[in-house]
Amino acid sequence: MRVAVLGAGVIGVSTAYYLAERGHSVTLIDSAASVASATSMANGAQLSYSYTDAMARPEFVPKIPGLMLGMDPAVRVKSLGNLALVPWGLRFLAQCTSKKARENTLAVLKTALRSRDLMTELQQRLDLKFSHRRAGKLVLLGDAAAVAGARKRAEMKRSCGCETQVLTPAQALEMEPALVAMEGAFAGAVYSDSDEVGDPLAFSVELTRWLVANRDVELRLSEEVRGICSERGRLTGIRTNQGEFQFDAAVVCLGPWSESLLRPLGVRPRIYPVRGYSLTLPPGEQAPSVSITSIKHRMVFSRVGEVIRIAGFADFLGSDTRGDEQRIRTLLNTALRFAPEAADYGAVDKKPWGGFRAMTPSGRPLVGSTRMPGLFVNVGHGMLGWTLACATAQDAAEAVSVNTVVSYRPLPS
Numbered sequence: 001m002r003v004a005v006l007g008a009g010v011i012g013v014s015t016a017y018y019l020a021e022r023g024h025s026v027t028l029i030d031s032a033a034s035v036a037s038a039t040s041m042a043n044g045a046q047l048s049y050s051y052t053d054a055m056a057r058p059e060f061v062p063k064i065p066g067l068m069l070g071m072d073p074a075v076r077v078k079s080l081g082n083l084a085l086v087p088w089g090l091r092f093l094a095q096c097t098s099k100k101a102r103e104n105t106l107a108v109l110k111t112a113l114r115s116r117d118l119m120t121e122l123q124q125r126l127d128l129k130f131s132h133r134r135a136g137k138l139v140l141l142g143d144a145a146a147v148a149g150a151r152k153r154a155e156m157k158r159s160c161g162c163e164t165q166v167l168t169p170a171q172a173l174e175m176e177p178a179l180v181a182m183e184g185a186f187a188g189a190v191y192s193d194s195d196e197v198g199d200p201l202a203f204s205v206e207l208t209r210w211l212v213a214n215r216d217v218e219l220r221l222s223e224e225v226r227g228i229c230s231e232r233g234r235l236t237g238i239r240t241n242q243g244e245f246q247f248d249a250a251v252v253c254l255g256p257w258s259e260s261l262l263r264p265l266g267v268r269p270r271i272y273p274v275r276g277y278s279l280t281l282p283p284g285e286q287a288p289s290v291s292i293t294s295i296k297h298r299m300v301f302s303r304v305g306e307v308i309r310i311a312g313f314a315d316f317l318g319s320d321t322r323g324d325e326q327r328i329r330t331l332l333n334t335a336l337r338f339a340p341e342a343a344d345y346g347a348v349d350k351k352p353w354g355g356f357r358a359m360t361p362s363g364r365p366l367v368g369s370t371r372m373p374g375l376f377v378n379v380g381h382g383m384l385g386w387t388l389a390c391a392t393a394q395d396a397a398e399a400v401s402v403n404t405v406v407s408y409r410p411l412p413s
Contacts, residue, residue, distance in 0.1 A: 235374030
């Protein structure tokens with residue numbers, strides 16, 4: 001079949017790969033001038049296969065008033081005039097039960113572990129160059145309650161074959177000596193040996209080049225998708241600023257921009273754009289080799305090739321980007337206080353970045369068919385798009401291959 005993949009970020013490129021491997025003719029379309037130039041460009045770089053804990057859980061609820069009042073510098077919430085946040089927020093609150101938090105965490109974990117295996121297979125086959133390595137990951141915990149919760153989740157994840165260790169501060173320091181140069185006490189840490197790092201931009205560029213050279217894949221950049229063409233309720237093609245083009249199926253991988261394309265068709269993915277930021281710097285004298293996540297600061301440090309990627313924050317601002325310069329400055333100052341020797345903060349080119357992560361209330365991505373036959377989605381990965389890319393791409397390719405020919409199942413509302 002002729003399949004259009006809309007969006008050439010890491011999700012779209014991965015989806016194109018698995019579609020092409022099934023023998024489909026794929027056209028990859030993006031409005032940007034290069035692949036992976038938005039959300040996938042400079043995220044935290046962590047392939048966080050073991051840390052899929054749902055944000056929506058009971059202990060998050062008491063923190064909401066403080067977040068709304070701006071008491072957490074790592075989170076900004078725009079409430080006035082932000083109409084999309086209200087219905088999304090109510091659905092998020094409905095997910096904040098112990099039962100749903102467990103279900104959501106385990107569902108995403110199973111997808112992440114499968115994605116890890118698929119990434120290994122892909123790398124063994126293609127040997128792409130994207131600073132990929134098994135780094136391990138330490139998640140620093142702020143207090144005894146966080147440690148107790150981490151122990152429960154570690155036991156829960158063990159049932160899925162995911163092994164993590166809850167370490168004392170001394171054990172964590174032995175695992176990563178660079179922690180000695182990081183500010184503030186922590187009560188413990190969760191360690192996963194199997195987590196990895198990699199540059200999602202380099203991955204997307206390398207994989208796209210391979211696809212164009214070796215498979216029936218066409219790349220069309222600087223082309224804006226403006227609508228879906230249909231006849232008798234079934235997708236027949238795509239309308240862009242270059243005209244109308246016929247396709248047998250299309251997969252929407254546009255992240256937070258998917259909503260505006262799908263809404264006129266009666267498809268509501270219920271996603272919200274959560275903005276994050278990053279800096280990419282030369283390593284400092286005490287640069288960690290293990291990936292570090294500080295829950296308190298909502299910040300990650302990843303050694304990616306010859307640089308340190310510092311990423312963090314979660315801003316609920318709608319599509320507003322006017323405060324990016326200040327948020328990047330806050331990220332830099334917070335990182336400098338917390339880990340003053342992790343990176344060369346005086347570097348001239350800090351490669352600042354801001355990107356929207358499309359998040360569902362449950363934290364589970366939406367993958368599969370929609371109410372319109374021939375139209376499919378692969379959206380809503382939140383902060384785990386890079387981690388889940390291979391598995392959800394494979395699922396989307398399977399949905400296209402099966403449902404376009406046989407039948408379709410509407411996406412749950």
